[in-house]
Amino acid sequence: MRYMLLIYGNENAMGSAPPEAVTKMSAAYSIYTQAMKDAGAFLAGDRLQPTRLATSVRTAGGKPNVIDGPYADTKEQLAGFYMIEAPDLDAAISWASRCPGAERGTIEVRPVWELQAG
Amino acid sequence: MRDLAEAAARAAAEKAARQSYGKLVAYLAAGTRDVAGAEDALAEAFAEALRRWPKAGIPDRPEAWLLAVARRRGIDAARRRATASAGQAHLELLAEEAEADMHGHHIPDERLRLMFVCAHPAIDPAVRAPLMLQTVFGLNAAAIARAFLVPPATMSQRLVRAKGRIRDAGIPFHVPEQNDFGDRLDTVLEAIYAAYSTGWADPAGTDAQRRDLAEEAIWLGRVAVALMPGEAEALGLLALMLHAESRNRARRDASGDFVPLADQDCGLWDISMIDEAEQILTRAGQSGTIGRFQIEAAIQSAHAARRLTGETDWPAIRQFYEMLAVLSPSPVVDINRAAALAETGNALAALDLLDSLAGDPKLAGYQPYFAARAAVLEKLGRSADAGEAYTRAIALEQDPALRRFLDRRRDRLTV
Numbered sequence: 001m002r003y004m005l006l007i008y009g010n011e012n013a014m015g016s017a018p019p020e021a022v023t024k025m026s027a028a029y030s031i032y033t034q035a036m037k038d039a040g041a042f043l044a045g046d047r048l049q050p051t052r053l054a055t056s057v058r059t060a061g062g063k064p065n066v067i068d069g070p071y072a073d074t075k076e077q078l079a080g081f082y083m084i085e086a087p088d089l090d091a092a093i094s095w096a097s098r099c100p101g102a103e104r105g106t107i108e109v110r111p112v113w114e115l116q117a118g
Numbered sequence: 119m120r121d122l123a124e125a126a127a128r129a130a131a132e133k134a135a136r137q138s139y140g141k142l143v144a145y146l147a148a149g150t151r152d153v154a155g156a157e158d159a160l161a162e163a164f165a166e167a168l169r170r171w172p173k174a175g176i177p178d179r180p181e182a183w184l185l186a187v188a189r190r191r192g193i194d195a196a197r198r199r200a201t202a203s204a205g206q207a208h209l210e211l212l213a214e215e216a217e218a219d220m221h222g223h224h225i226p227d228e229r230l231r232l233m234f235v236c237a238h239p240a241i242d243p244a245v246r247a248p249l250m251l252q253t254v255f256g257l258n259a260a261a262i263a264r265a266f267l268v269p270p271a272t273m274s275q276r277l278v279r280a281k282g283r284i285r286d287a288g289i290p291f292h293v294p295e296q297n298d299f300g301d302r303l304d305t306v307l308e309a310i311y312a313a314y315s316t317g318w319a320d321p322a323g324t325d326a327q328r329r330d331l332a333e334e335a336i337w338l339g340r341v342a343v344a345l346m347p348g349e350a351e352a353l354g355l356l357a358l359m360l361h362a363e364s365r366n367r368a369r370r371d372a373s374g375d376f377v378p379l380a381d382q383d384c385g386l387w388d389i390s391m392i393d394e395a396e397q398i399l400t401r402a403g404q405s406g407t408i409g410r411f412q413i414e415a416a417i418q419s420a421h422a423a424r425r426l427t428g429e430t431d432w433p434a435i436r437q438f439y440e441m442l443a444v445l446s447p448s449p450v451v452d453i454n455r456a457a458a459l460a461e462t463g464n465a466l467a468a469l470d471l472l473d474s475l476a477g478d479p480k481l482a483g484y485q486p487y488f489a490a491r492a493a494v495l496e497k498l499g500r501s502a503d504a505g506e507a508y509t510r511a512i513a514l515e516q517d518p519a520l521r522r523f524l525d526r527r528r529d530r531l532t533v
Contacts, residue, residue, distance in 0.1 A: 001288045003288075086288075087288075087290070088288045088289065088290035089238075089240055089287050089288040089289045089290065090289075090290050091290075092288070093240075111286060111287050111288055
């Protein structure tokens with residue numbers, strides 16, 4: 001099954017972290033990503049720019065309504081994601097619990113809605 | 119003649135349903151993770167059995183027959199849905215069917231695995247035990263709702279949602295490693311006990327389904343102990359159920375009337391069952407970890423000691439309930455603690471404790487609360503109040519034998 005790991009964290013805290021901490025975190029993420037690739041679990045994944053660069057779009061009566069800012073103001077923000085292949089939820093939870101971001105933030109595990117085969 | 123054949127077929131199908139429902143659901147769902155699908159397929163297989171068996175006769179192995187038909191239904195349903203994941207499950211099912219056709223005599227027992235699925239941390243805690251009662255023990259949503267003091271519609275909705283989650287979130291069917299048990303073992307044991315209690319609430323054995331439930335719960339308790347011999351609470355639960363079961367014959371007199379534990383004839387207790395319970399409880403005690411079921415078993419053990427000493431050790435029982443109130447607090451524990459307080463000369467404290475529970479909306483329809491209250495008020499000489507409480511208890515009780523018992527208690531009050 002494919003699962004999406006959504007990494008939520010406090011981006012203000014991340015933004016104001018000392019450089020050593022940032023280096024350490026980056027190193028932890030590259031090891032983690034490599035482990036996923038070695039295990040054949042990695043499908044995609046990236047870090048996102050902070051929500052101050054977010055734009056939210058809705059259409060009302062066919063017209064786009066564009067607002068600067070994230071969809072929802074929350075204490076923790078979506079900071080990145082992984083798309084993984086895992087045999088079951090326990091395997092996905094196991095990957096999520098090893099994610100460096102799980103220590104300070106929250107990893108939401110969501111199964112992918114698979115399209116009908118035919 | 120036709121009516122007779124039909125009645126026999128119906129009885130055979132119902133017997134097979136009771137005896138193998140959970141086993142078949144667990145086995146079917148283990149391959150597909152689709153619990154609701156397994157239940158639907160099985161329901162169709164039972165309906166098919168009721169149509170076919172009166173004409174063709176009851177097959178030699180009804181369980182295997184039901185499994186084969188349910189599987190075919192499951193495959194049909196998978197074809198109809200034809201989603202990518204269901205397609206995969208379909209292939210697995212076909213492979214399994216071929217395998218089962220080759221040596222289709224043994225149906226492995228996956229019930230404990232199903233129970234651990236139901237107890238998975240990704241399932242809403244409030245629905246874990248009800249889910250097990252429905253899928254493993256075949257109880258209907260209405261009966262489960264009653265046992266958990268929840269409205270039936272709410273319970274049905276929760277059960278449906280949880281089954282969707284097992285299938286769609288990909289919760290795996292396996293028994294976790296011992297150090298990954300977490301709360302899951304507690305939930306599994308709690309559900310086994312709830313099944314036992316539901317069965318035990320029908321002492322006359324008039325309702326065959328419920329009678330089987332108690333036996334099945336004890337059997338699953340044995341499976342749990344065999345699979346996890348080091349788990350003190352699994353041992354505690356088995357000891358608790360065996361103690362309760364040992365008194366099965368003493369709970370009603372010759373005319374079918376309720377006999378309270380304190381008045382039971384010890385000669386009617388099943389001594390070999392008590393001995394087994396005591397040995398198991400001793401084994402649990404050697405582990406050095408204490409838990410709810412061990413304490414509850416110890417309470418039953420104290421009651422059982424009356425057969426040797428001639429009297430009930432209420433101070434010990436009170437102490438055990440006080441431990442329980444700390445370790446695993448619940449209104450039901452407090453009601454029993456109040457009864458033990460009253461038996462040890464503290465009727466006023468008992469009434470205070472019961473009064474403190476009065477605001478709990480869950481207890482408004484709970485017969486034992488009002489019966490306990492009535493008994494305490496009776497001890498305090500407050501006959502009029504006791505009479506009122508008995509009346510309320512009688513109105514809430516469905517079992518005629520218990521109603522008669524409460525009626526007599528009310529009548530003996532000196533107003």
